[in-house]
Amino acid sequence: xxxxxxxxxxxxxxxxxxxxxxxxxxxxxxxxxxxxxxxxxxxxxxxxxxxxxxxxxxxxxxxxxxxxxxxxxxxxxxxxxxxxxxxxxxxxxxxxxxxxxxxxxxxxxxxxxxxxxxxxxxxxxxxxxxxxxxxxxxxxxxxxxxxxxxxxxxxxxxxxxxxxxxxxxxxxxxxxxxxxxxxxxxxxxxxxxxxxxxxxxxxxxxxxxxxxxxxxxxxxxxxxxxxxxxxxxxxxxxxxxxxxxxxxxxxxxxxxxxxxxxxxxxxxxxxxxxxxxxxxxxxxxxxxxxxxxxxxxxxxxxxxxxxxxxxxxxxxxxxxxxxxxxxxxxxxxxxxxxxxxxxxxxxxxxxxxxxxxxxxxxxxxxxxxxxxxxxxxxxxxxxxxxxxxxxxxxxxxxxxxxxxxxxxxxxxxxxxxxxxxxxxxxxxxxxxxxxxxxxxxxxxxxxxxxxxxxxxxxxxxxxxxxxxxxxxxxxxxxxxxxxxxxxxxxxxxxxxxxxxx
Numbered sequence: 257x258x259x260x261x262x263x264x265x266x267x268x269x270x271x272x273x274x275x276x277x278x279x280x281x282x283x284x285x286x287x288x289x290x291x292x293x294x295x296x297x298x299x300x301x302x303x304x305x306x307x308x309x310x311x312x313x314x315x316x317x318x319x320x321x322x323x324x325x326x327x328x329x330x331x332x333x334x335x336x337x338x339x340x341x342x343x344x345x346x347x348x349x350x351x352x353x354x355x356x357x358x359x360x361x362x363x364x365x366x367x368x369x370x371x372x373x374x375x376x377x378x379x380x381x382x383x384x385x386x387x388x389x390x391x392x393x394x395x396x397x398x399x400x401x402x403x404x405x406x407x408x409x410x411x412x413x414x415x416x417x418x419x420x421x422x423x424x425x426x427x428x429x430x431x432x433x434x435x436x437x438x439x440x441x442x443x444x445x446x447x448x449x450x451x452x453x454x455x456x457x458x459x460x461x462x463x464x465x466x467x468x469x470x471x472x473x474x475x476x477x478x479x480x481x482x483x484x485x486x487x488x489x490x491x492x493x494x495x496x497x498x499x500x501x502x503x504x505x506x507x508x509x510x511x512x513x514x515x516x517x518x519x520x521x522x523x524x525x526x527x528x529x530x531x532x533x534x535x536x537x538x539x540x541x542x543x544x545x546x547x548x549x550x551x552x553x554x555x556x557x558x559x560x561x562x563x564x565x566x567x568x569x570x571x572x573x574x575x576x577x578x579x580x581x582x583x584x585x586x587x588x589x590x591x592x593x594x595x596x597x598x599x600x601x602x603x604x605x606x607x608x609x610x611x612x613x614x615x616x617x618x619x620x621x622x623x624x625x626x627x628x629x630x631x632x633x634x635x636x637x638x639x640x641x642x643x644x645x646x647x648x649x650x651x652x653x654x655x656x657x658x659x660x661x662x663x664x665x666x667x668x669x670x671x672x673x674x675x676x677x678x679x680x681x682x683x684x685x686x687x688x689x690x691x692x693x694x695x696x697x698x699x700x701x702x703x704x705x706x707x708x709x710x711x712x713x714x715x716x717x718x719x720x721x722x723x724x725x726x727x728x729x730x731x732x733x734x735x736x737x738x739x740x741x742x743x744x745x746x747x748x749x750x751x752x753x754x755x756x757x
Contacts, residue, residue: 296367297339297736300744301718302349308715309346329715337364340734340741342720350715351744354722358554358586358732359614361652362661366736368651381644388417388640389633396643403649404620409582409596411606412622417641421585421613422476425548427635428609428621429480432546432579433465434634435608435627439577444630465545466498466537468530468578470505472556472725475548475583484548487556487725501533501544505553506561510689523565527572534576546579546608547572551597554586557725558698560691563601570605579627581609589615590656590735593666593694600693615735617652618645661735669694671739672731675746683753689728697731698724705756717748 308316308330315331336343340363342352352360362368372378386393404415416431418424438444446461454461469475469484476482477491483498485491506523509515534544549569553559573580587597589612594600598607608627613619618641629635656662669692676690676699689700701707707723714721724730733741 296365297363298341298349301341301351301748302347303716303718304347306716307344307346307348307350307712309344309348311345315345329712334364339363339366340737348718350718350720351741351748352720353731353733353737353745354720355732355734357614357722358591359617360734361589361615361617362655363734363736366655368655369648372647372651378644378647381647385639385642385644387638388643389636389638393643396646399643399646399650403646403653404616404618404622406653407595408622409598409606409610410603411624412610413625414628415622416620416628416635417646418613418619418621418637419639419641420619421611422478422481423637424585424611424613424619424621425475425481425484425581425583426478428581428611428623429467429484429546429548430635431609431621431623431627431629432467432581433463434629435579436465436543436545436577437463464542466500466542467581468501468503468533468537468544468547470503470549470553472505472553472559473548473550473583474553474555475550475585487553499542501537503530503533505556505559506565508560510691519562520564523561523568527565527568530569530572531576534572534578544576544578546581548581548583550583551587551600552592552693552696554730555724557728558691558696558730559725560693566598566601567603570603570607573608574605579608581611582607583611585611585613585619586732587696588612590662590665591615591694591696591732593662593669595662597693597696617649618642656735659736664738665694665735668733668737668739668742669697671742672746673697675742675749679746679750679753682750683757686753686756692731695731695733695737698728701727701729703727710752713752714748717752719745719748 312330316325316328319325319328331345333343333345340351341349342364343349373382381393388396400415400417404417408415416427418427450461452461453459467480467484469486471486473485474487474491475484477485479495480498482492482495483500486502504526506519506526508519508522512519530547537544547569549566551566570580582598584596584598588610589595592600596610598610609621609623611621620641672695673690673692676687676692676697680687680690680699686702686705687699688702691698701710707727707729710729711721711723722730722732
């Protein structure tokens, strides 16, 4: 199957589609960019049925007898999907600007990854999934060095692999708590009282420590992560939680250049509240062991803050003895034009922990030396990641470097955002607050045009989009998204907006 997929992809590159060459198609962005289509990508969208089509509806009904299908949009044919295009089971080919909730780094069925699968030397890695914490394979140190450690954030020398974003953050929180208590004790050896009381969920073995997070944040759906998640009520409803502090995240006004004074005041207000909460929780006997923050609040509405805000936040953590945890689960992997979004901040004092998942294909977190637990089994689960994902990631990184994809993201992101600015000016009653960094972009939809209905409308118009926050549309294309893909989307977007006006 792998060889047939590769041969079909090469054949597709020989076909020309007049859909892209129609004169009316490049109306809202520059035509100057050369089309440098990847040889495995389709030439354009193609729709055969409404979405969801009859086959998707049939499968949704079938699956609905086994589990909840309330969130299912449609069923996919991943074998036929290519590059920036996702094909559904009814044969509809859609330009994907959502990419499995921002988790596809270099498109669907990339030839470099299919080639890895076809290599017999890699079969053992795919067939045998080890318990990495106790029985890692011989080549695991080399795999980490050539994949994750080759892109380690500044100041990070250690990496802990995990399976997903939630378990990455959950264990990062544990690392911060362990670090904080060791620092408080002056050593890492617990007392007999610590050992006995932790078994019955009592202090001092289970200390009243806290993590400070921000309103609008999303860090995962496990218990500790949910206590720091404040994006949508449906994530948290009916789940017990911890008494941990929640600070306001800046709500910037756009265009940024017209509200520089107001936005600076807003960020200052939020930073003051962070310090007040740290003091208040210390007085409550629940000191803040760490602060967790996203470079861009994604699920919560693509909320941005300035580099000055994050640099000041880092100084606050130093002042109060808290760990600084940057959650790059959604922003990491190059989508902002830098491999790590927090590189845009220009931090002189690097973070203590940086968590990741999604576009890095595996989960985990980088940490400073002092945050690594010394005892075995303190940070542990059965698999602790998957070596096959590190193998894939190594090749993804090779593709990123070979094809200069971070530069590509900057170019295509500029085209996408400039197009959104133009459409926002043309349809001010529908669009507002266009914003972004690289291709990590978003725009707000007026209350009269609900985001969910807008996203579903675009499914039938050859495009896959995602919503976030209360009324934002977020864009999360793969790193191989080109300027001409932005042109395709913007023209479809404009046509639908014209109908909504």
